[in-house]
Amino acid sequence: MSKSVYYQGGTLVLRDVDVQERPPAPFKLIKERWRCEGYHYGTLQPYLQEQEVRDAVPRWQPLNLKMQEMREPHDYQVAALTAWDQAGRRGSIVLPTGAGKTFVAIQAISRVNRSSVVVAPTIDLLHQWYARLVNAFATDVGVYYSGEKKVLPLTVTTYHSAGDLIAEHGNAFKLIIFDEVH
Template identity: 75%
Template sequence: MNTSVFFQGGTLVVQRDDEQDPLPAPFKFIKGRWRCEGYHYRELMPVLREQGIRDNVRRWKPLDLVLQETREPHDYQVEALAAWDEAGRCGSIILPTGAGKTFVAIQAIQRVKRSTVVVAPTIDLLHQWYARLVNAFGIEVGVYYGGEKKILPLTITTYHSAGDLMAEWGNAFKLIIFDEVHHLPAPSWGEAALMAPAPLRLGLTATYPEAHEQDNGRWRVDELIGPI
């Protein structure tokens, strides 16, 4: 049988006639289809390929990026990016306020060179990100919030709007970046990370949530984004 996995409404979906040939957890058989949250894409795809299931999820595109900024990163920024690379380009970078977290993210986007979405906690920070990315790469940048809904290979959204964006366009982005990632455990704010199939993830913060703070939230940052 020619079977594929596809993306729908923030979930990975495999359609089969019955549940006699089960798929691995966390897939669940619901109304003739196997479903699970989008964020499991990275861990499940190798297993699905072994079962002959084709990947029909990916819709991200190459980004032809040339950095307009000429300054070199500091040693601690280089080390942070190297650690992120070693972790499979999944995880959070913790740097003090004013230490250049946005610059580190720009370097990460430049390395990946694939469709990227940045999630910011406020509209003011969204506008700051917009200015930085336009200046850094000299390309048009999309924004998705409120009445502004222009989706491009490099797009910025807010935590409040990211869930809607991921439900419809989650498979358009290979890299997802969460600014102020310590907000993620809050109810509803982690929905975008849960729905997005993006295999590459970067969290930025100066105050990583303690274990008890994550346990009191709905989701854990290390589960949805990766290690520190």
């Protein structure tokens, strides 16, 4: 039997790993399987590769997006994206109000060009994100909240609904953008 890792209910689960083995933290033995929260996926890559664990987690898709917004980013926006790239495409973009954080996030989605989800704090902001993404990429955008649950490779959701979305579809998204994090 070959070892594998898969996604279930927001967690990573190791299959065919003996209960006596000791995978690294954050894995814990739960119901005779080694499990951890799905957000550890990126940091566990070296272990999974070293142990030759077959990876059945990612289900993200190429988006093949073409930017419709042709404006050029400001130097500080380019610097923010460069820093984000150098940090392994992880981290926070911190800019003043009105400095174009949404534009930077749209640029990030374009760079990753894989299934992405944007998490907004309110339904009003969800609708604003929806409109910005449709305009930026001229593509269908999914919406997932109490009133509608349509999941597409590019989806917007609320903080309130994100837990359910991620538990069921978290491995379908390569990039998660959290709006209004402070």
